[in-house]
Amino acid sequence: MNLGCIADDLTGATDLALMLAREGMRTVQTIGVPGQDLDLSQADAVVVALKSRTIPPREAVAQSLAAAEALRKAGAQHLFFKYCSTFDSTDEGNIGPVTEALLAFTDSDFTLACPAFPANGRTVYKGHLFVNGVPLHESSMKDHPLTPMRDSNLVRVLQRQTALPVGLVVFEDVNAGPDAIRKAFEREKAAGRRIVIVDALTDDHLRAIGHAAADLPLITGGSGVAMGLPAAYRGDVSPAASSSITTFDAPSGREIILAGSCSSATQRQVQVATETGVPAFRLDPMALASGEMTAQSALAWLSEQSADRPVLIYSTAAPDAVQDVQRRLGRMNAGEVVEHALADIARALPAAGFTRIIVAGGETSGAVVNALDVKALSIGPEIDPGVPWTRTLAGTDLALALKSGNFGAPDFFLKAWAMLR
Numbered sequence: 001m002n003l004g005c006i007a008d009d010l011t012g013a014t015d016l017a018l019m020l021a022r023e024g025m026r027t028v029q030t031i032g033v034p035g036q037d038l039d040l041s042q043a044d045a046v047v048v049a050l051k052s053r054t055i056p057p058r059e060a061v062a063q064s065l066a067a068a069e070a071l072r073k074a075g076a077q078h079l080f081f082k083y084c085s086t087f088d089s090t091d092e093g094n095i096g097p098v099t100e101a102l103l104a105f106t107d108s109d110f111t112l113a114c115p116a117f118p119a120n121g122r123t124v125y126k127g128h129l130f131v132n133g134v135p136l137h138e139s140s141m142k143d144h145p146l147t148p149m150r151d152s153n154l155v156r157v158l159q160r161q162t163a164l165p166v167g168l169v170v171f172e173d174v175n176a177g178p179d180a181i182r183k184a185f186e187r188e189k190a191a192g193r194r195i196v197i198v199d200a201l202t203d204d205h206l207r208a209i210g211h212a213a214a215d216l217p218l219i220t221g222g223s224g225v226a227m228g229l230p231a232a233y234r235g236d237v238s239p240a241a242s243s244s245i246t247t248f249d250a251p252s253g254r255e256i257i258l259a260g261s262c263s264s265a266t267q268r269q270v271q272v273a274t275e276t277g278v279p280a281f282r283l284d285p286m287a288l289a290s291g292e293m294t295a296q297s298a299l300a301w302l303s304e305q306s307a308d309r310p311v312l313i314y315s316t317a318a319p320d321a322v323q324d325v326q327r328r329l330g331r332m333n334a335g336e337v338v339e340h341a342l343a344d345i346a347r348a349l350p351a352a353g354f355t356r357i358i359v360a361g362g363e364t365s366g367a368v369v370n371a372l373d374v375k376a377l378s379i380g381p382e383i384d385p386g387v388p389w390t391r392t393l394a395g396t397d398l399a400l401a402l403k404s405g406n407f408g409a410p411d412f413f414l415k416a417w418a419m420l421r
Protein backbone atom coordinates (compact mmCIF):
# COMPACT_ATOMS: atom_id res chain seq x y z
CA MET A 1 0.00 0.00 0.00
CA ASN A 2 1.42 3.33 -1.01
CA LEU A 3 -0.88 5.71 0.81
CA GLY A 4 -2.62 5.28 4.15
CA CYS A 5 -5.26 7.94 4.83
CA ILE A 6 -7.01 9.04 7.97
CA ALA A 7 -10.18 11.09 7.43
CA ASP A 8 -11.91 12.99 10.23
CA ASP A 9 -15.40 12.21 8.92
CA LEU A 10 -17.16 9.67 6.77
CA THR A 11 -18.23 11.71 3.76
CA GLY A 12 -14.80 13.37 3.76
CA ALA A 13 -13.25 9.90 3.57
CA THR A 14 -15.47 9.01 0.60
CA ASP A 15 -14.52 12.29 -1.07
CA LEU A 16 -10.81 11.46 -0.72
CA ALA A 17 -11.28 7.81 -1.77
CA LEU A 18 -13.02 9.00 -4.94
CA MET A 19 -10.15 11.38 -5.73
CA LEU A 20 -7.53 8.65 -5.34
CA ALA A 21 -9.55 6.07 -7.29
CA ARG A 22 -10.22 8.58 -10.07
CA GLU A 23 -6.49 9.29 -10.33
CA GLY A 24 -5.69 5.62 -10.76
CA MET A 25 -5.14 4.12 -7.29
CA ARG A 26 -6.97 0.95 -6.23
CA THR A 27 -8.66 2.41 -3.18
CA VAL A 28 -10.61 0.86 -0.31
CA GLN A 29 -12.45 2.85 2.33
CA THR A 30 -12.89 1.39 5.80
CA ILE A 31 -15.38 2.55 8.41
CA GLY A 32 -13.23 3.00 11.51
CA VAL A 33 -9.85 1.38 12.07
CA PRO A 34 -9.69 -1.78 9.92
CA GLY A 35 -9.63 -5.12 11.70
CA GLN A 36 -7.06 -7.84 10.90
CA ASP A 37 -9.76 -9.80 9.03
CA LEU A 38 -10.03 -7.22 6.24
CA ASP A 39 -7.81 -8.07 3.25
CA LEU A 40 -6.15 -4.83 2.14
CA SER A 41 -3.36 -6.48 0.17
CA GLN A 42 -4.75 -5.45 -3.24
CA ALA A 43 -5.19 -1.77 -2.33
CA ASP A 44 -2.79 1.01 -3.37
CA ALA A 45 -4.56 3.33 -0.95
CA VAL A 46 -6.72 2.77 2.13
CA VAL A 47 -8.86 5.55 3.58
CA VAL A 48 -9.89 5.06 7.21
CA ALA A 49 -13.05 7.00 8.02
CA LEU A 50 -13.13 8.27 11.60
CA LYS A 51 -15.74 10.49 13.26
CA SER A 52 -13.17 12.71 14.95
CA ARG A 53 -13.80 16.20 13.62
CA THR A 54 -15.55 17.59 16.68
CA ILE A 55 -14.64 15.19 19.47
CA PRO A 56 -12.20 16.31 22.21
CA PRO A 57 -8.66 16.74 20.78
CA ARG A 58 -7.15 14.01 22.97
CA GLU A 59 -9.64 11.47 21.65
CA ALA A 60 -9.12 12.62 18.06
CA VAL A 61 -5.36 12.18 18.50
CA ALA A 62 -5.78 8.72 20.04
CA GLN A 63 -8.11 7.53 17.27
CA SER A 64 -5.90 9.00 14.54
CA LEU A 65 -2.81 7.31 15.97
CA ALA A 66 -4.66 3.97 16.17
CA ALA A 67 -5.57 4.36 12.50
CA ALA A 68 -1.99 5.32 11.62
CA GLU A 69 -0.67 2.25 13.41
CA ALA A 70 -3.09 -0.06 11.56
CA LEU A 71 -2.22 1.55 8.22
CA ARG A 72 1.49 1.23 8.84
CA LYS A 73 1.04 -2.44 9.80
CA ALA A 74 -0.86 -2.93 6.53
CA GLY A 75 2.14 -1.51 4.65
CA ALA A 76 1.39 2.21 4.16
CA GLN A 77 4.49 4.09 3.00
CA HIS A 78 3.01 7.60 3.31
CA LEU A 79 0.21 8.99 5.47
CA PHE A 80 -2.49 11.51 4.49
CA PHE A 81 -4.64 13.31 7.08
CA LYS A 82 -7.91 14.41 5.43
CA TYR A 83 -10.03 17.20 6.91
CA CYS A 84 -12.74 19.42 5.50
CA SER A 85 -12.20 21.70 2.51
CA THR A 86 -13.65 24.45 4.70
CA PHE A 87 -11.03 23.68 7.40
CA ASP A 88 -13.77 22.83 9.95
CA SER A 89 -12.17 23.07 13.39
CA THR A 90 -12.10 25.14 16.57
CA ASP A 91 -9.27 26.91 18.41
CA GLU A 92 -8.74 23.64 20.32
CA GLY A 93 -8.43 21.50 17.20
CA ASN A 94 -8.59 19.00 15.83
CA ILE A 95 -6.45 19.78 12.77
CA GLY A 96 -3.45 21.12 14.74
CA PRO A 97 -3.25 18.42 17.45
CA VAL A 98 -3.75 15.52 15.03
CA THR A 99 -1.15 16.92 12.59
CA GLU A 100 1.35 17.30 15.45
CA ALA A 101 0.73 13.72 16.58
CA LEU A 102 1.06 12.31 13.06
CA LEU A 103 4.28 14.25 12.44
CA ALA A 104 5.72 12.63 15.56
CA PHE A 105 4.34 9.23 14.50
CA THR A 106 6.01 9.46 11.08
CA ASP A 107 9.20 10.76 12.69
CA SER A 108 9.13 13.79 10.44
CA ASP A 109 9.41 17.52 11.06
CA PHE A 110 7.59 19.08 8.14
CA THR A 111 4.26 18.86 6.39
CA LEU A 112 1.80 20.94 4.42
CA ALA A 113 -1.83 21.88 5.03
CA CYS A 114 -3.99 22.62 1.99
CA PRO A 115 -7.81 22.39 1.98
CA ALA A 116 -8.22 23.79 -1.57
CA PHE A 117 -10.76 21.98 -3.79
CA PRO A 118 -11.46 24.25 -6.81
CA ALA A 119 -14.07 21.86 -8.32
CA ASN A 120 -16.17 22.60 -5.24
CA GLY A 121 -15.31 26.29 -5.07
CA ARG A 122 -12.66 26.11 -2.32
CA THR A 123 -9.48 28.07 -3.10
CA VAL A 124 -6.60 29.34 -0.98
CA TYR A 125 -4.86 32.63 -1.83
CA LYS A 126 -2.15 34.23 0.34
CA GLY A 127 -3.22 31.83 3.05
CA HIS A 128 -6.89 32.92 2.99
CA LEU A 129 -9.58 30.33 2.28
CA PHE A 130 -12.40 31.27 -0.09
CA VAL A 131 -15.69 29.38 -0.55
CA ASN A 132 -17.16 30.07 -3.98
CA GLY A 133 -15.23 33.33 -4.09
CA VAL A 134 -16.35 34.49 -0.64
CA PRO A 135 -13.84 34.63 2.26
CA LEU A 136 -14.50 31.71 4.63
CA HIS A 137 -15.52 34.01 7.49
CA GLU A 138 -18.23 35.60 5.30
CA SER A 139 -19.48 32.27 3.87
CA SER A 140 -22.27 30.15 5.37
CA MET A 141 -19.51 28.42 7.37
CA LYS A 142 -19.50 31.37 9.76
CA ASP A 143 -22.73 29.92 11.21
CA HIS A 144 -21.83 26.22 11.17
CA PRO A 145 -23.53 24.63 14.21
CA LEU A 146 -20.39 22.91 15.55
CA THR A 147 -17.38 24.60 13.96
CA PRO A 148 -18.26 28.21 13.07
CA MET A 149 -15.40 29.55 10.94
CA ARG A 150 -14.90 33.25 11.70
CA ASP A 151 -11.37 33.76 10.35
CA SER A 152 -10.33 33.05 6.76
CA ASN A 153 -6.58 33.42 7.44
CA LEU A 154 -5.57 29.76 7.75
CA VAL A 155 -2.08 30.51 9.09
CA ARG A 156 -3.77 32.26 12.02
CA VAL A 157 -6.47 29.60 12.38
CA LEU A 158 -3.97 26.73 12.45
CA GLN A 159 -1.45 28.57 14.63
CA ARG A 160 -4.13 28.86 17.34
CA GLN A 161 -4.36 25.05 17.37
CA THR A 162 -0.68 24.10 17.57
CA ALA A 163 2.61 25.05 19.20
CA LEU A 164 4.44 24.11 15.97
CA PRO A 165 5.37 27.18 13.88
CA VAL A 166 3.01 27.56 10.91
CA GLY A 167 4.28 29.06 7.63
CA LEU A 168 2.92 29.84 4.18
CA VAL A 169 3.76 28.91 0.58
CA VAL A 170 2.15 31.52 -1.61
CA PHE A 171 0.55 31.51 -5.05
CA GLU A 172 3.68 32.82 -6.85
CA ASP A 173 5.71 29.77 -5.75
CA VAL A 174 2.88 27.32 -6.41
CA ASN A 175 2.21 28.78 -9.85
CA ALA A 176 5.90 28.33 -10.76
CA GLY A 177 5.60 24.53 -10.46
CA PRO A 178 6.93 21.62 -8.40
CA ASP A 179 10.59 22.74 -8.21
CA ALA A 180 9.65 26.19 -6.95
CA ILE A 181 7.27 24.61 -4.41
CA ARG A 182 10.03 22.28 -3.18
CA LYS A 183 12.34 25.30 -2.79
CA ALA A 184 9.61 27.13 -0.88
CA PHE A 185 9.25 24.11 1.43
CA GLU A 186 13.02 24.23 2.08
CA ARG A 187 12.89 27.98 2.72
CA GLU A 188 10.03 27.60 5.22
CA LYS A 189 11.73 24.65 6.89
CA ALA A 190 14.98 26.63 7.24
CA ALA A 191 12.95 29.42 8.87
CA GLY A 192 11.75 26.91 11.47
CA ARG A 193 8.23 26.32 10.10
CA ARG A 194 6.85 22.83 10.66
CA ILE A 195 3.49 23.08 8.90
CA VAL A 196 2.91 25.26 5.84
CA ILE A 197 -0.42 26.42 4.49
CA VAL A 198 -0.16 26.17 0.69
CA ASP A 199 -2.05 28.39 -1.75
CA ALA A 200 -3.93 26.72 -4.62
CA LEU A 201 -6.44 28.16 -7.07
CA THR A 202 -6.61 25.51 -9.79
CA ASP A 203 -6.28 21.78 -10.35
CA ASP A 204 -2.91 22.43 -12.02
CA HIS A 205 -1.72 23.98 -8.75
CA LEU A 206 -2.94 20.92 -6.83
CA ARG A 207 -1.16 18.54 -9.20
CA ALA A 208 2.08 20.56 -8.88
CA ILE A 209 1.80 20.47 -5.08
CA GLY A 210 1.25 16.69 -5.23
CA HIS A 211 4.46 16.24 -7.21
CA ALA A 212 6.41 18.49 -4.83
CA ALA A 213 5.04 16.72 -1.74
CA ALA A 214 5.30 13.10 -2.88
CA ASP A 215 8.37 12.44 -0.70
CA LEU A 216 6.83 13.77 2.50
CA PRO A 217 5.96 11.05 5.02
CA LEU A 218 2.82 13.01 5.99
CA ILE A 219 0.53 15.22 3.91
CA THR A 220 -2.57 16.97 5.26
CA GLY A 221 -5.48 18.65 3.53
CA GLY A 222 -8.74 18.28 1.68
CA SER A 223 -9.21 15.73 -1.07
CA GLY A 224 -7.98 18.26 -3.66
CA VAL A 225 -4.35 18.17 -2.61
CA ALA A 226 -4.37 14.37 -3.08
CA MET A 227 -5.08 14.90 -6.79
CA GLY A 228 -1.43 14.89 -7.88
CA LEU A 229 -0.21 12.15 -5.54
CA PRO A 230 -1.18 9.00 -7.50
CA ALA A 231 0.66 10.20 -10.64
CA ALA A 232 3.64 11.35 -8.55
CA TYR A 233 3.87 7.95 -6.80
CA ARG A 234 3.65 6.22 -10.18
CA GLY A 235 6.41 8.49 -11.48
CA ASP A 236 4.11 9.84 -14.21
CA VAL A 237 4.12 13.46 -15.29
CA SER A 238 0.61 13.21 -16.71
CA PRO A 239 -2.58 12.53 -14.75
CA ALA A 240 -4.64 9.34 -15.19
CA ALA A 241 -7.01 9.38 -18.16
CA SER A 242 -10.35 10.71 -17.01
CA SER A 243 -13.00 8.05 -16.60
CA SER A 244 -16.09 8.06 -18.77
CA ILE A 245 -17.90 5.53 -16.57
CA THR A 246 -21.29 6.89 -15.60
CA THR A 247 -23.08 3.70 -14.60
CA PHE A 248 -22.75 1.55 -11.52
CA ASP A 249 -23.76 -2.04 -10.82
CA ALA A 250 -25.93 -1.99 -7.72
CA PRO A 251 -27.83 -4.77 -5.98
CA SER A 252 -31.47 -4.79 -7.06
CA GLY A 253 -33.88 -3.39 -4.49
CA ARG A 254 -35.70 -0.27 -3.33
CA GLU A 255 -34.21 3.24 -3.30
CA ILE A 256 -34.22 5.76 -0.47
CA ILE A 257 -32.66 9.11 0.44
CA LEU A 258 -31.94 9.91 4.10
CA ALA A 259 -31.11 13.60 4.56
CA GLY A 260 -29.91 14.86 7.94
CA SER A 261 -27.76 17.69 6.62
CA CYS A 262 -29.12 21.22 6.96
CA SER A 263 -26.53 22.80 4.66
CA SER A 264 -27.70 25.19 1.97
CA ALA A 265 -26.85 22.64 -0.78
CA THR A 266 -28.90 19.89 0.90
CA GLN A 267 -31.81 22.25 1.53
CA ARG A 268 -31.94 22.97 -2.19
CA GLN A 269 -31.60 19.27 -3.11
CA VAL A 270 -34.47 18.33 -0.79
CA GLN A 271 -36.57 21.12 -2.28
CA VAL A 272 -35.88 19.94 -5.85
CA ALA A 273 -36.69 16.32 -4.93
CA THR A 274 -39.99 17.19 -3.26
CA GLU A 275 -40.95 19.60 -6.04
CA THR A 276 -40.41 16.85 -8.61
CA GLY A 277 -42.77 14.55 -6.73
CA VAL A 278 -40.43 12.30 -4.72
CA PRO A 279 -42.61 11.06 -1.81
CA ALA A 280 -41.14 12.62 1.35
CA PHE A 281 -41.46 12.23 5.12
CA ARG A 282 -40.19 15.07 7.33
CA LEU A 283 -38.66 14.19 10.67
CA ASP A 284 -39.56 16.79 13.29
CA PRO A 285 -36.83 16.99 15.98
CA MET A 286 -39.20 18.39 18.64
CA ALA A 287 -41.75 15.60 18.01
CA LEU A 288 -38.93 13.03 18.08
CA ALA A 289 -37.66 14.43 21.38
CA SER A 290 -41.11 14.27 22.98
CA GLY A 291 -41.78 10.76 21.64
CA GLU A 292 -44.78 11.96 19.65
CA MET A 293 -42.90 10.88 16.50
CA THR A 294 -40.60 7.83 16.38
CA ALA A 295 -38.61 5.92 13.79
CA GLN A 296 -41.66 3.63 13.65
CA SER A 297 -43.77 6.56 12.39
CA ALA A 298 -41.42 6.92 9.41
CA LEU A 299 -41.26 3.16 8.85
CA ALA A 300 -45.05 2.91 8.88
CA TRP A 301 -45.19 5.69 6.26
CA LEU A 302 -42.51 3.90 4.24
CA SER A 303 -44.51 0.67 4.14
CA GLU A 304 -47.35 2.54 2.42
CA GLN A 305 -45.16 3.90 -0.41
CA SER A 306 -44.89 2.35 -3.84
CA ALA A 307 -41.82 0.12 -4.14
CA ASP A 308 -41.19 1.33 -7.70
CA ARG A 309 -39.83 4.78 -7.00
CA PRO A 310 -37.30 6.42 -4.67
CA VAL A 311 -38.52 7.95 -1.41
CA LEU A 312 -37.06 10.61 0.87
CA ILE A 313 -36.90 10.88 4.65
CA TYR A 314 -35.39 14.16 5.82
CA SER A 315 -34.86 16.38 8.82
CA THR A 316 -33.26 19.10 6.71
CA ALA A 317 -34.39 22.54 7.84
CA ALA A 318 -33.42 26.20 7.40
CA PRO A 319 -30.92 27.81 9.84
CA ASP A 320 -33.56 29.67 11.89
CA ALA A 321 -35.58 26.46 12.43
CA VAL A 322 -32.39 24.57 13.40
CA GLN A 323 -31.38 27.32 15.82
CA ASP A 324 -34.84 27.29 17.38
CA VAL A 325 -34.65 23.51 17.93
CA GLN A 326 -31.10 23.81 19.27
CA ARG A 327 -32.21 26.50 21.74
CA ARG A 328 -34.94 24.23 23.03
CA LEU A 329 -33.13 20.88 23.02
CA GLY A 330 -29.48 21.92 23.27
CA ARG A 331 -27.13 21.77 20.28
CA MET A 332 -25.66 18.29 20.77
CA ASN A 333 -28.93 16.77 21.97
CA ALA A 334 -30.82 18.10 18.93
CA GLY A 335 -28.29 16.48 16.61
CA GLU A 336 -28.37 13.20 18.52
CA VAL A 337 -32.17 12.99 18.54
CA VAL A 338 -32.24 13.23 14.75
CA GLU A 339 -29.22 10.96 14.24
CA HIS A 340 -30.77 8.27 16.49
CA ALA A 341 -34.03 8.36 14.56
CA LEU A 342 -32.25 8.11 11.20
CA ALA A 343 -30.06 5.27 12.53
CA ASP A 344 -33.14 3.35 13.74
CA ILE A 345 -34.80 3.84 10.37
CA ALA A 346 -31.62 2.74 8.55
CA ARG A 347 -31.38 -0.44 10.63
CA ALA A 348 -34.81 -1.53 9.36
CA LEU A 349 -34.14 -0.77 5.69
CA PRO A 350 -32.49 -4.00 4.40
CA ALA A 351 -35.36 -6.12 5.76
CA ALA A 352 -37.81 -3.79 4.02
CA GLY A 353 -36.03 -4.40 0.70
CA PHE A 354 -34.01 -1.17 0.47
CA THR A 355 -30.53 -1.81 -0.97
CA ARG A 356 -29.84 1.55 -2.65
CA ILE A 357 -29.34 4.38 -0.20
CA ILE A 358 -28.25 8.01 -0.50
CA VAL A 359 -27.32 9.77 2.75
CA ALA A 360 -26.78 13.52 3.03
CA GLY A 361 -24.49 14.84 5.76
CA GLY A 362 -21.24 13.63 7.34
CA GLU A 363 -22.52 13.04 10.87
CA THR A 364 -25.72 11.59 9.47
CA SER A 365 -23.77 9.22 7.21
CA GLY A 366 -21.72 8.09 10.21
CA ALA A 367 -24.88 7.28 12.16
CA VAL A 368 -26.52 5.47 9.22
CA VAL A 369 -23.48 3.45 8.19
CA ASN A 370 -22.86 2.35 11.78
CA ALA A 371 -26.49 1.28 12.08
CA LEU A 372 -26.13 -0.75 8.88
CA ASP A 373 -22.91 -2.28 10.29
CA VAL A 374 -20.92 -1.41 7.17
CA LYS A 375 -17.20 -2.15 7.57
CA ALA A 376 -15.68 -1.24 4.19
CA LEU A 377 -16.62 0.22 0.81
CA SER A 378 -15.42 -0.07 -2.75
CA ILE A 379 -15.49 3.18 -4.71
CA GLY A 380 -17.58 3.61 -7.84
CA PRO A 381 -18.10 6.48 -10.29
CA GLU A 382 -18.50 10.14 -9.39
CA ILE A 383 -22.04 11.51 -9.14
CA ASP A 384 -20.88 15.08 -8.53
CA PRO A 385 -17.40 16.34 -7.47
CA GLY A 386 -16.50 14.68 -4.17
CA VAL A 387 -19.37 12.17 -4.12
CA PRO A 388 -19.14 8.67 -5.64
CA TRP A 389 -21.46 5.69 -5.58
CA THR A 390 -19.95 3.04 -3.32
CA ARG A 391 -20.76 -0.61 -2.60
CA THR A 392 -20.32 -2.49 0.66
CA LEU A 393 -17.42 -4.94 0.64
CA ALA A 394 -18.77 -7.32 3.29
CA GLY A 395 -22.04 -7.92 5.13
CA THR A 396 -25.33 -6.82 3.56
CA ASP A 397 -24.87 -5.95 -0.11
CA LEU A 398 -25.76 -2.26 -0.46
CA ALA A 399 -25.10 0.61 -2.87
CA LEU A 400 -24.43 3.76 -0.84
CA ALA A 401 -23.88 7.38 -1.85
CA LEU A 402 -22.61 9.36 1.14
CA LYS A 403 -22.86 13.06 0.34
CA SER A 404 -21.00 15.78 2.22
CA GLY A 405 -23.55 18.34 3.32
CA ASN A 406 -22.43 21.12 1.02
CA PHE A 407 -21.61 19.03 -2.05
CA GLY A 408 -23.70 18.23 -5.11
CA ALA A 409 -25.82 20.06 -7.67
CA PRO A 410 -29.49 20.88 -6.90
CA ASP A 411 -30.63 17.77 -8.85
CA PHE A 412 -28.13 15.48 -7.09
CA PHE A 413 -30.82 13.20 -5.61
CA LEU A 414 -32.40 12.71 -9.01
CA LYS A 415 -29.35 12.13 -11.17
CA ALA A 416 -27.70 9.73 -8.71
CA TRP A 417 -30.42 7.12 -9.31
CA ALA A 418 -30.02 7.39 -13.06
CA MET A 419 -26.47 5.96 -12.78
CA LEU A 420 -27.53 2.67 -11.17
CA ARG A 421 -27.92 -0.50 -13.22
Ligand SMILES: Nc1ncnc2c1ncn2[C@@H]1O[C@H](COP(=O)(O)OP(=O)(O)OP(=O)(O)O)[C@@H](O)[C@H]1O
Nearest residue numbers: 260261263315317335338339361362363364404405
Ligand atom coordinates in the same frame (compact mmCIF):
# COMPACT_ATOMS: atom_id res chain seq x y z
N1 LIG B 1 -33.97 19.94 11.85
C1 LIG B 1 -32.86 19.80 12.59
N2 LIG B 1 -32.70 20.52 13.72
C2 LIG B 1 -31.56 20.39 14.45
N3 LIG B 1 -30.54 19.57 14.14
C3 LIG B 1 -30.68 18.82 13.03
C4 LIG B 1 -31.83 18.92 12.21
N4 LIG B 1 -31.67 18.07 11.16
C5 LIG B 1 -30.49 17.49 11.33
N5 LIG B 1 -29.87 17.93 12.45
C6 LIG B 1 -28.53 17.55 12.92
O1 LIG B 1 -27.59 18.40 12.28
C7 LIG B 1 -26.38 17.68 12.07
C8 LIG B 1 -26.03 17.75 10.59
O2 LIG B 1 -24.73 17.32 10.45
P1 LIG B 1 -24.23 16.51 9.19
O3 LIG B 1 -22.76 16.31 9.39
O4 LIG B 1 -25.06 15.30 8.98
O5 LIG B 1 -24.50 17.50 7.99
P2 LIG B 1 -23.51 18.62 7.41
O6 LIG B 1 -22.75 19.27 8.54
O7 LIG B 1 -24.33 19.48 6.52
O8 LIG B 1 -22.57 17.73 6.51
P3 LIG B 1 -20.96 17.64 6.39
O9 LIG B 1 -20.42 17.31 7.75
O10 LIG B 1 -20.78 16.53 5.42
O11 LIG B 1 -20.53 18.97 5.88
C9 LIG B 1 -26.63 16.23 12.52
O12 LIG B 1 -26.16 16.05 13.83
C10 LIG B 1 -28.16 16.16 12.47
O13 LIG B 1 -28.68 15.17 13.32
Ligand SMILES: O=C(O)[C@@H](O)C(=O)CO
Nearest residue numbers: 011012015084085362404
Ligand atom coordinates in the same frame (compact mmCIF):
# COMPACT_ATOMS: atom_id res chain seq x y z
O1 LIG C 1 -13.67 18.32 2.18
C1 LIG C 1 -14.89 18.43 2.20
O2 LIG C 1 -15.49 19.51 2.08
C2 LIG C 1 -15.70 17.18 2.48
O3 LIG C 1 -15.03 16.05 2.03
C3 LIG C 1 -15.96 17.05 3.93
O4 LIG C 1 -15.06 16.69 4.66
C4 LIG C 1 -17.30 17.43 4.42
O5 LIG C 1 -17.56 16.95 5.70
